[in-house]
Amino acid sequence: MTVSPSLCLPPVSLAAGQVHLPGSKSISNRVLLLAALADGATQLDGLLDSDDTRVMLAALRQLGVAVEDAGPGRARLRGGSPFAVRQADLFLGNAGTAFRPLTAALALMGGDYRLSGVARMHERPIGDLVDALAGLGADIQYQGNPGYPPLHIGQGAIQARQPVKVKGSVSSQFLTALLLAAPIYAAQAEHDLLIDVEGELISKPYILITLNLMAQFGVQVQRQGWQRFIVPAGARYRSPGQVHIEGDASTASYFMALGAIGGGPIHIHGAGSQSIQGDMAFADVIEAMGASVIRHPDSIEVSGPRVAQGGRLKAFDRDFNLIPDAAMTAAALALYADGPCTLRNIGSWRVKETDRIHAMHTELEKLGAKVESGPDWIRVYPLAPSQWKPASIATYDDHRMAMCFSLAAFGPVPVTILDPGCVSKTFPDYFSVFRGLVRA
Ligand SMILES: O=C(O)C1=C[C@@H](OP(=O)(O)O)[C@@H](O)[C@H](O)C1
Numbered sequence: 001m002t003v004s005p006s007l008c009l010p011p012v013s014l015a016a017g018q019v020h021l022p023g024s025k026s027i028s029n030r031v032l033l034l035a036a037l038a039d040g041a042t043q044l045d046g047l048l049d050s051d052d053t054r055v056m057l058a059a060l061r062q063l064g065v066a067v068e069d070a071g072p073g074r075a076r077l078r079g080g081s082p083f084a085v086r087q088a089d090l091f092l093g094n095a096g097t098a099f100r101p102l103t104a105a106l107a108l109m110g111g112d113y114r115l116s117g118v119a120r121m122h123e124r125p126i127g128d129l130v131d132a133l134a135g136l137g138a139d140i141q142y143q144g145n146p147g148y149p150p151l152h153i154g155q156g157a158i159q160a161r162q163p164v165k166v167k168g169s170v171s172s173q174f175l176t177a178l179l180l181a182a183p184i185y186a187a188q189a190e191h192d193l194l195i196d197v198e199g200e201l202i203s204k205p206y207i208l209i210t211l212n213l214m215a216q217f218g219v220q221v222q223r224q225g226w227q228r229f230i231v232p233a234g235a236r237y238r239s240p241g242q243v244h245i246e247g248d249a250s251t252a253s254y255f256m257a258l259g260a261i262g263g264g265p266i267h268i269h270g271a272g273s274q275s276i277q278g279d280m281a282f283a284d285v286i287e288a289m290g291a292s293v294i295r296h297p298d299s300i301e302v303s304g305p306r307v308a309q310g311g312r313l314k315a316f317d318r319d320f321n322l323i324p325d326a327a328m329t330a331a332a333l334a335l336y337a338d339g340p341c342t343l344r345n346i347g348s349w350r351v352k353e354t355d356r357i358h359a360m361h362t363e364l365e366k367l368g369a370k371v372e373s374g375p376d377w378i379r380v381y382p383l384a385p386s387q388w389k390p391a392s393i394a395t396y397d398d399h400r401m402a403m404c405f406s407l408a409a410f411g412p413v414p415v416t417i418l419d420p421g422c423v424s425k426t427f428p429d430y431f432s433v434f435r436g437l438v439r440a
């Protein structure tokens with residue numbers, strides 16, 4: 001891992017302007033896989049160009065999928081299932097949206113594949129997905145610690161006589177992975193493929209993204225609540241020809257936050273009231289905190305108090321299970337609230353790019369804040385102007401830590417972000433866009 005030079009952000013007080021969001025990570029990586037599996041050619045625009053999509057594209061190319069670069073944000077894929085290459089060693093960085101769905105797809109195709117990632121990826125659990133795939137007859141071996149990547153995928157004997165059971169309490173990406181891969185089997189099957197969720201399912205809005213995009217590629221999944229998902233026998237992905245990828249709603253949360261604490265207005269283009277991403281609900285969070293939000297179909301405008309001039313946001317105590325990524329932005333905004341803010345039901349933070357509850361707790365304390373946390377919650381007390389301490393913020397190779405702590409520049413002292421380059425996971429240009437929107 002290369003570490004980028006640290007970045008000192010001097011105090012700022014105002015944020016206003018226009019921002020065009022980079023493509024959604026969640027949609028980009030799903031659509032790349034769908035286009036790779038679908039019959040026919042698919043033209044994509046709005047595609048995210050970042051570490052997470054680069055590893056997905058490189059893997060698909062290695063697997064024999066024809067991918068043409070068609071200019072910035074554009075690509076043309078010619079798909080088909082199974083993939084032409086039956087033996088490959090794939091490096092998937094720290095991209096959960098590449099690792100989990102490719103594991104399921106390759107396990108259902110069968111072959112001789114090795115999937116690995118960065119050291120942290122090898123600490124992120126995948127056992128619940130491997131168990132579900134093993135229940136279908138897939139051949140998957142752990143190459144390191146049981147329950148974690150790296151994985152070896154062999155030639156299984158896939159048979160779905162019973163409903164496939166999958167646990168969704170650690171990550172919704174396991175159910176997403178099974179759903180995306182299901183037509184590889186269902187296309188040839190005589191009976192519908194039933195997928196049953198065992199126990200709790202977290203991060204539910206991401207499942208709706210998955211179902212929406214599968215439908216765009218011709219596969220309609222029926223569901224019974226969040227319990228049972230039915231992939232019809234004969235289901236086959238067909239290219240819709242063209243797909244436009246909307247802007248990233250989790251990324252939008254940093255700019256919504258800027259509008260909410262820096263006066264605004266910040267006009268964020270690329271995702272709005274018609275978005276299929278759950279993280280757009282972050283707009284409701286900042287609205288409840290006192291920001292003004294105007295929603296357009298494909299954009300959103302946010303203004304709010306100027307916290308550097310004594311303005312304050314309203315404190316909150318809420319469940320963030322549906323928007324775990326944007327939730328981190330709310331934790332950073334708590335610094336400017338009028339009372340302690342509690343984020344609940346965020347246990348999945350422990351197994352993401354880093355242990356995010358630990359990282360948030362530690363780094364907010366460096367700024368001078370009082371913080372409390374438990375297994376699946378964190379409480380952040382706001383800072384009065386005299387309480388702020390200049391700090392060097394560690395980012396733990398977590399893009400969201402770096403982006404969230406840019407919001408600390410609205411305090412009265414400078415803040416230094418260590419390894420700001422880690423934003424390349426989803427938004428390589430974040431800090432130049434940030435600088436273009438803020439003023440002293
Ligand atoms: O399916 C997806 O695109 C994602 C699901 C979420 O993960 P969990 O389901 O693990 O919470 C989210 O945190 C991640 O950034 C993207």
Ligand SMILES: C=C(OP(=O)(O)O)C(=O)O
Pocket residue numbers: 094095096097325352353400426
């Ligand atoms: C959890 C995240 O990433 P991943 O898709 O790797 O799970 C994230 O982007 O916040």
